Amino acid sequence: MTESKLDYNNLGFKAGIEIHAQLSTEKKLFCHCSAALTNETPQVIVQRKFRPVLGEMGVYDPALLIEFEKNHTIFYEVFDSVCTYELDETPPFPINTEALYDCIKLAKMMNCEIVEETNVCRKNYLDGSVPCGFQRTALVGYNGQISLIKDPPMIDEKELSISWIYIEEDAARKDNDRTKGKNVFFKLDRLGIPLIEIVTDHGLSSPTEVIFAARTLGMLIKSSGIARKGLGTIRQDINVSIAEGDRVELKGIQLLQLIPIAIDFEIQRQLGLISIQKELIKRDIQPQDVPLQTLDVTEVFSKTSSQVIQSALKRKERVLMLPIAGFQGLLGRELQPNKQFGTELSDRVKSLTNLKGIIHSDEDLLKYNFSEREILELTKKCEERSFAFVIAIGKNKEAQKALTFVHERLLAAFNGVPQETRHVNSDGISTFTRDLHGRSRLYPDTDLPPVVIDLKRVKMIEENLPENFWSRIRRFSKEYSISIDLAEDLIYDDKAEIFAELIQRGAPSKVVVTTLTQTLTAISREGVDINNITDNHLLEIFEALRLNKFAKEAIPDILTNLGKNPTKSLSDIVSDFGGGMSQEELNKLVLKVLKTSQELVKERGMNAFSPIMGLIMKEARGKIDGKIVSETLRKYLRKQVK
Amino acid sequence: MAEEKYAGYRGSTLDWLKKQGLEVWDEIEVTKADSSIKGVILPRNELADPNFISLKLSTGYNIGFNIEDVLRVRKIGRFQGKYRIPKVEIAQKPALPFVPILGCGGTIASRLDYQTGGTIPALTPEELFSSFPEIAELARVETSLLFDIFSENISFGHYVKILTEIESLIQNDAPQGIVLTHGTDTLAFTAAALSFSITNPPFPIVITGSQRSSDRPSSDSFFNLYNSVLYAASPKAKKEVVVIMHEKSSDTSCTIHRGTRIRKMHSSRRDAFKTIGGSPLGRITERKISFAKEEENLSIEVELKDKPCQITKKFEEKVGLIYHYPGIQPGVLDYYIEAGYKGIVLAGTGLGHVSSNLIPTIKKANENEIVIVTTTQCLHGFTGLSVYESGRQLQKAGVVSVFNILPETAYIKLAYLLGNYRKTEKIIELMKQNLKGEITIREKFQEF
Numbered sequence A: 001m002t003e004s005k006l007d008y009n010n011l012g013f014k015a016g017i018e019i020h021a022q023l024s025t026e027k028k029l030f031c032h033c034s035a036a037l038t039n040e041t042p043q044v045i046v047q048r049k050f051r052p053v054l055g056e057m058g059v060y061d062p063a064l065l066i067e068f069e070k071n072h073t074i075f076y077e078v079f080d081s082v083c084t085y086e087l088d089e090t091p092p093f094p095i096n097t098e099a100l101y102d103c104i105k106l107a108k109m110m111n112c113e114i115v116e117e118t119n120v121c122r123k124n125y126l127d128g129s130v131p132c133g134f135q136r137t138a139l140v141g142y143n144g145q146i147s148l149i150k151d152p153p154m155i156d157e158k159e160l161s162i163s164w165i166y167i168e169e170d171a172a173r174k175d176n177d178r179t180k181g182k183n184v185f186f187k188l189d190r191l192g193i194p195l196i197e198i199v200t201d202h203g204l205s206s207p208t209e210v211i212f213a214a215r216t217l218g219m220l221i222k223s224s225g226i227a228r229k230g231l232g233t234i235r236q237d238i239n240v241s242i243a244e245g246d247r248v249e250l251k252g253i254q255l256l257q258l259i260p261i262a263i264d265f266e267i268q269r270q271l272g273l274i275s276i277q278k279e280l281i282k283r284d285i286q287p288q289d290v291p292l293q294t295l296d297v298t299e300v301f302s303k304t305s306s307q308v309i310q311s312a313l314k315r316k317e318r319v320l321m322l323p324i325a326g327f328q329g330l331l332g333r334e335l336q337p338n339k340q341f342g343t344e345l346s347d348r349v350k351s352l353t354n355l356k357g358i359i360h361s362d363e364d365l366l367k368y369n370f371s372e373r374e375i376l377e378l379t380k381k382c383e384e385r386s387f388a389f390v391i392a393i394g395k396n397k398e399a400q401k402a403l404t405f406v407h408e409r410l411l412a413a414f415n416g417v418p419q420e421t422r423h424v425n426s427d428g429i430s431t432f433t434r435d436l437h438g439r440s441r442l443y444p445d446t447d448l449p450p451v452v453i454d455l456k457r458v459k460m461i462e463e464n465l466p467e468n469f470w471s472r473i474r475r476f477s478k479e480y481s482i483s484i485d486l487a488e489d490l491i492y493d494d495k496a497e498i499f500a501e502l503i504q505r506g507a508p509s510k511v512v513v514t515t516l517t518q519t520l521t522a523i524s525r526e527g528v529d530i531n532n533i534t535d536n537h538l539l540e541i542f543e544a545l546r547l548n549k550f551a552k553e554a555i556p557d558i559l560t561n562l563g564k565n566p567t568k569s570l571s572d573i574v575s576d577f578g579g580g581m582s583q584e585e586l587n588k589l590v591l592k593v594l595k596t597s598q599e600l601v602k603e604r605g606m607n608a609f610s611p612i613m614g615l616i617m618k619e620a621r622g623k624i625d626g627k628i629v630s631e632t633l634r635k636y637l638r639k640q641v642k
Numbered sequence B: 001m002a003e004e005k006y007a008g009y010r011g012s013t014l015d016w017l018k019k020q021g022l023e024v025w026d027e028i029e030v031t032k033a034d035s036s037i038k039g040v041i042l043p044r045n046e047l048a049d050p051n052f053i054s055l056k057l058s059t060g061y062n063i064g065f066n067i068e069d070v071l072r073v074r075k076i077g078r079f080q081g082k083y084r085i086p087k088v089e090i091a092q093k094p095a096l097p098f099v100p101i102l103g104c105g106g107t108i109a110s111r112l113d114y115q116t117g118g119t120i121p122a123l124t125p126e127e128l129f130s131s132f133p134e135i136a137e138l139a140r141v142e143t144s145l146l147f148d149i150f151s152e153n154i155s156f157g158h159y160v161k162i163l164t165e166i167e168s169l170i171q172n173d174a175p176q177g178i179v180l181t182h183g184t185d186t187l188a189f190t191a192a193a194l195s196f197s198i199t200n201p202p203f204p205i206v207i208t209g210s211q212r213s214s215d216r217p218s219s220d221s222f223f224n225l226y227n228s229v230l231y232a233a234s235p236k237a238k239k240e241v242v243v244i245m246h247e248k249s250s251d252t253s254c255t256i257h258r259g260t261r262i263r264k265m266h267s268s269r270r271d272a273f274k275t276i277g278g279s280p281l282g283r284i285t286e287r288k289i290s291f292a293k294e295e296e297n298l299s300i301e302v303e304l305k306d307k308p309c310q311i312t313k314k315f316e317e318k319v320g321l322i323y324h325y326p327g328i329q330p331g332v333l334d335y336y337i338e339a340g341y342k343g344i345v346l347a348g349t350g351l352g353h354v355s356s357n358l359i360p361t362i363k364k365a366n367e368n369e370i371v372i373v374t375t376t377q378c379l380h381g382f383t384g385l386s387v388y389e390s391g392r393q394l395q396k397a398g399v400v401s402v403f404n405i406l407p408e409t410a411y412i413k414l415a416y417l418l419g420n421y422r423k424t425e426k427i428i429e430l431m432k433q434n435l436k437g438e439i440t441i442r443e444k445f446q447e448f
């Protein structure tokens, strides 16, 4: 973990987290389909359009209107494994009580109060991820508390307050391969898988505490035995704020290690926005100095050599400009690495309209191939006081809308940090996704009557709660003579059971540990879907290894291959590696390669070792230990060089 | 409306609220054991468990709490939710054709009751129009609410009300076409009633509905209504009663069905409506209307097109529709005879058969001048009482076989004929004739 330069204490840092985890029930939450993902090809594609509906108070949620105005067409990939419920063609069946009471079990493990009568509510989503246009969700528990686990095995005194625990249906999976422009594709298999959402209070006071909280909750979920295993089955969102800033939700953080990095970048961003706010005060600029008055500057570019604008003009698009008083230099202020305040405006436009972004005056306009004359004319169009401007290129209405969003964001700059939801990329830097949702998105689900919770059943659950995960870690560490840290990692990563099984079957413990803790993570980072690698695969691999079907070096390649070709059998994959290689076969191979590389040997002598080693390994990789290959090659090469 | 304060509460919870001096929309803090929760008291669905009080939390979620072990309750404020749809003033384009929309209740015009959590048919066509301003691009639209009830409660009186309204529109407004929004459950009956009662309508009469209420983002109501108005406003449209609904599950096309051959074939799907025993009249895809070739509709038009428009508003309400089942007792028919029914439609098995133990009662009914017709439960295919001996017995007893008319359409047709004609022979003759495309002469192989 890199040390942060920020003084979180002084900044009044506060954070809370929301954790989502899929439950491992057999069936979905509101229908009787199997709660599993599929690799099938879709049987049918169903096409839909969504419209915003009025909320309880007779007004449209602004975020929903924005989604509607994007005018997306949604396509659903329908599989054999889903039914008419997922397509919003059949009303929901009564809630899956197994999932409901699993959620209650977890709530009890967090010492929550249990709601006595649950009411399924609807949460509107117009992005298409739920075919009804709303996700069904219900509050199950509240006011819980657990001890926050810091460095093992100490139990910290700090209590983590759990505000709410919900049960809800997971949304459909976006199909990024097929999605293009305004046509958005979703796979319906994930829709309806039971999901729990745990929301903590906003009382975490440092990034480290946030990690501990995420890890503690992750452990708790895993030790409850009710959650689905595998990568991506637990997702965490983080709410952060500092005293002078405001609440921002960071979504999509996949790895715990990314948490402090993402928080650091976000707080830097908030500090940057606060400094812009202060600078505006210093410059004596008021919101009324920044009216929404746009100019059509298409004419300026009538003879442009800027390709961006040329092709836009061909599409009969317009170039609109918003002159901005007093923002010169601020648009270019860096808020996160390579992300300026101007990027915030651009990200917003990208997310809320169909435009690809904006151009602003603190950018190097020459990079768009604007001529000196064009730049001068643009500057002249602005009033004297304002050297800053933003340009949007698009159909008149769309460009106008984009500048309206830019204007809204500029006005928000006078208040420092706006409340919003941001997506965290794999480097920890975040991008605007939407404004925080208001409460008008929730309303009761008329399709389902309230469910009275069976208190006797709750009592029984309470009396049979699973082993506290700390004692489990200690027991596991002792039983297999491994460190507490390793035991914790294995349990956290759902690898404890397979680890135990492999060790019992006599697999070499060092190789098992490396495979389970490092190899799988490494290949997953390279984009291999390790969900395709089952415990059975691992058992088979180590059995084959014991029978010398391949060398241990082949494990990463075999796992990669399995992850990419889940339908291939392990024996096929192993035979791709040609089975093992004897010393004799290796000797033959080395001599053969040396023969074809004589020129090289003559030229470079012993320095030809590396390139030749590479050639040999092409055929020997995974079949025989690399160390043996290099020893053999060195022996023969030395002979030749002499 | 004193009880509004306690809307939906009864028994122990009602007593408790009164004792605590609390009412609906009060914001309270309830303490139980060592934990408390805050929220607003909501009205309660009368059908829900009477021992709980509904609470809306600040997060927007609703829960119910049992009053039994409440330690302490404290009123901390008051909240009033008012749901109304803003009526948007839409600039109507005078050059566009005039298309009135008549609201007849149902899901297309229903909305969530935020108070009780139920769906109620309360969205007026006017409100609907303000939610769908795009319709103003198609036609000059005027909306009026004829009645506001669930479709299962619609009956002959409502048909008369619709017919009267149409009559007045013909006389006073000369619209390009009209659209009726209707609940889907009995939409096919209304379509048949209007088809038989209006001869040579001067404009297209479109009936539409929705399977997902308009309060849902995924509702099919907009697409159906949009295409219905588009059709009603089109000079290409056929001047007859049609039903326009989703063709598929996708929001891509609508089917134009003839009002007498349509049936709701699924309880909840968007594409529930199907033309039975033939092809639909046409479809609307991407705002383009296309008709199937006329012969594909396989209907014989008996009606003379040069006759003036004529509207009758009479139905015989004493008509029954009996679904035949194994073990049916003659007493079922006896009831109708004794209650003075004038006509009975049997949805018979297969070719239109009923159990032979009904034959004596059918004879009795026949002697009482009750018209008995038989149709097939199979929906697809023709009745045929001459094929088997049992069928011939039925014919002898006086049962009239009416080809491939759908049971529901036959029921409406019989009510219409009994309401407008006196002579039994004439009624039977017309029952067997194709008046409005309800009987098709050919059945194409591929259409099943």
Ligand SMILES: [Zn+2]
Binding pocket: A028, A031, A032, A033, A082, A083, A084, A085, A086
């Ligand atoms: Zn399903």
